[in-house]
Amino acid sequence: MAPRSILLCLAFAFGLAYAIDAILYACYGNLCITGPHSVSPICTTGPPPIEFQLSLAARMFMPMLGVLLTLLLEKKPLIKSLKAYGLKIGRSSTCMKWSLIGLALPYVAYGFGLGLASCLGFGVRNPIAELLGQDELPIGREFLLFLVLISAAIAGLTINAAFALGEEIAWRGLLHDELKARLGLKLTVPMVSVLWALWHAPLVVLFGYDYPHHRDAIGVATFVAICMAFSASMALLKEHSKSVLPPAVMHGTINGLAGLMSLSVAIEDELFSMPMGLLGMASFSLVALIMILWSRKRIAA
Numbered sequence: 001m002a003p004r005s006i007l008l009c010l011a012f013a014f015g016l017a018y019a020i021d022a023i024l025y026a027c028y029g030n031l032c033i034t035g036p037h038s039v040s041p042i043c044t045t046g047p048p049p050i051e052f053q054l055s056l057a058a059r060m061f062m063p064m065l066g067v068l069l070t071l072l073l074e075k076k077p078l079i080k081s082l083k084a085y086g087l088k089i090g091r092s093s094t095c096m097k098w099s100l101i102g103l104a105l106p107y108v109a110y111g112f113g114l115g116l117a118s119c120l121g122f123g124v125r126n127p128i129a130e131l132l133g134q135d136e137l138p139i140g141r142e143f144l145l146f147l148v149l150i151s152a153a154i155a156g157l158t159i160n161a162a163f164a165l166g167e168e169i170a171w172r173g174l175l176h177d178e179l180k181a182r183l184g185l186k187l188t189v190p191m192v193s194v195l196w197a198l199w200h201a202p203l204v205v206l207f208g209y210d211y212p213h214h215r216d217a218i219g220v221a222t223f224v225a226i227c228m229a230f231s232a233s234m235a236l237l238k239e240h241s242k243s244v245l246p247p248a249v250m251h252g253t254i255n256g257l258a259g260l261m262s263l264s265v266a267i268e269d270e271l272f273s274m275p276m277g278l279l280g281m282a283s284f285s286l287v288a289l290i291m292i293l294w295s296r297k298r299i300a301a
Helices: 004-028 050-059 062-073 080-083 092-119 127-132 141-157 159-183 185-207 217-241 247-262 276-293
Strands: none
Touching: 004 050, 004 062, 004 159, 004 185, 062 080, 062 159, 080 159, 092 141, 092 217, 092 247, 092 276, 127 141, 127 247, 141 159, 141 247, 159 185, 159 217, 159 247, 185 217, 217 247, 217 276
């Protein structure tokens, strides 16, 4: 495909998502939302209306719709092209192996983050106790935390991965492959990271998505940086598996674990916490560094 496909995909993915943002802002004003990655006391108005939540869920599929519309305008065969971009299982054993690695990486980053927080003197706590307070429970909080961690893994492999796939077929699919063919992997990863973050930018500025204390350029810049930390590992998952499913599993698992991560460390300002602040950035960067060193001799950039 010509570079035109990249521009078309971006125009559709950004245009449709930004249109949803504009409509939501017109209907609800600057409603405060924390997004899937943070839990902040600054948003005290309760959960947003169900229509708002459904619109955000639909927004995740705008990159996929952008890919489909691009292929139609380019008169390319849909099924064959989607498979070429990685919407496939391929060799099931290989895809499953890398999907399980994609599932494990956010848990490893979670552990690194807790260790780093402890070394820095931040308060590390049971997120279930923080969420439920002193309420009486029929089971221990530690066991409940274990069950929630298991449920996050199940969601990361299933429903969360399905929603993440709506984005990943563009970020780690069409855009990754087309940019890599022209620029190489080393330039593609940061470029896709910036695009991925800027696609979320109106949510940060208008609604405080993930950064309710920083509805400004600082919040957006932090989102760009953390997307780079995420993307390095996701890109390698795609390279090894030749499928967008493992990156979608990692993406979905991050979303599933993020609330627990943000409650596990006693830091109110999300710029410094997990997973969307400096603590998360450091832990996911360490995971990415391990992946890069392990992959160095296996993938030609």
